[in-house]
Amino acid sequence: MSIVYNNYPWPGFAGEPLSDKQREAIEAAAQAVLDARAQFPGSSLADLYDPLSMPPELHKAHQKLDAAVDKAYEASGGKKSYKSDAERVAFLFELYQKITSLLPVKPVKAKRIPRSKAA
Structure with a gap:
């Protein structure tokens, strides 16, 4: 499993x-989440x-991670x-849109159409 929070801006x-x-x-908060998970080696995600x-230790670790982020x-x-999480995700998408809109757009070059040699 990969880490989720690094998929956002x-x-x-x-x-x-x-x-x-x-x-x-x-x-530190992300490590605390991993440490909380490690307390339950026989449990799947x-x-x-x-x-x-959900174990209270894991829930508390996620709350601290959310607060730090x-x-x-x-x-x-x-x-x-x-x-809500939906409100947080909406903010992240707005931020993503803001960041990506700052990227320069490459100008599109017109293709040259070769002239026919037939005359």
Whole structure:
């Protein structure tokens, strides 16, 4: 399984400040999630992330990771907290759109049509 949070625009990508402290907080919180998972070696990810039986340690670790990531996104216009995951994802897509719209568009060159030698 690959890490999910790095599939989104990383805070600071468009020039906003991202401190070493923020980066380290995210790294520590992400490691805490991995450590919480490791406490349950016989459980699949489906078992660990079942909303009815998710271990409290893992849930708490994810809350801390969310808080650290949200804090890092504040400089990019993010909120301190979100009402729902859907609201957080909507912000990330808006940020992605903002970042990608800054990319220069290559001009399209017109193809030259060779002149016929027949006259």
